[in-house]
Amino acid sequence: MKIALGTDHRGMAVAQSLLTHLRAEGHDITVLGECTGTSIDYPDVAFLVAKAVSQHEAERGILICGTGIGMCIAANKMRGIRAAMAQDELAAQLSRTHNDANVLCLSADLIGQTLAKRVVDVWTKTDFEGGRHQRRLNKIAAIERGDDPAIIKS
Numbered sequence: 001m002k003i004a005l006g007t008d009h010r011g012m013a014v015a016q017s018l019l020t021h022l023r024a025e026g027h028d029i030t031v032l033g034e035c036t037g038t039s040i041d042y043p044d045v046a047f048l049v050a051k052a053v054s055q056h057e058a059e060r061g062i063l064i065c066g067t068g069i070g071m072c073i074a075a076n077k078m079r080g081i082r083a084a085m086a087q088d089e090l091a092a093q094l095s096r097t098h099n100d101a102n103v104l105c106l107s108a109d110l111i112g113q114t115l116a117k118r119v120v121d122v123w124t125k126t127d128f129e130g131g132r133h134q135r136r137l138n139k140i141a142a143i144e145r146g147d148d149p150a151i152i153k154s
């Protein structure tokens with residue numbers, strides 16, 4: 001899978017660990033946003049990764065910051081992005097099966113490298129269920145267009 005990966009300064013160690021892990025798993029990883037150890041603003045990185053996913057330059061994206069919250073908020077501003085925070089394997093699974101999340105946001109401070117690898121493994125291997133969940137994604141797309149989601153019936 002082609003994955004865009006981005007981090008701020010607080011997520012560098014987790015990002016490096018995931019980069020090595022994901023490449024070993026056979027994924028094609030593109031690192032976006034240069035983080036050289038000095039402070040970097042998470043919205044700048046979230047924009048680059050979300051843009052890559054939105055423009056189909058990457059199938060999915062992974063964003064890492066101290067809490068994961070800021071990255072998630074910023075990424076979800078981009079049309080077509082369904083970014084989800086996951087702090088355990090179940091949240092990662094549900095973000096894919098129910099929400100077809102195309103960007104995963106992780107907290108470097110709260111979950112660390114070992115759990116991050118497990119969360120990412122579940123997230124990359126889980127497919128979207130479709131069915132009743134597709135109607136809900138259609139409603140999210142309606143909101144992005146500025147439409148009332150209640151008009152969407154299927």
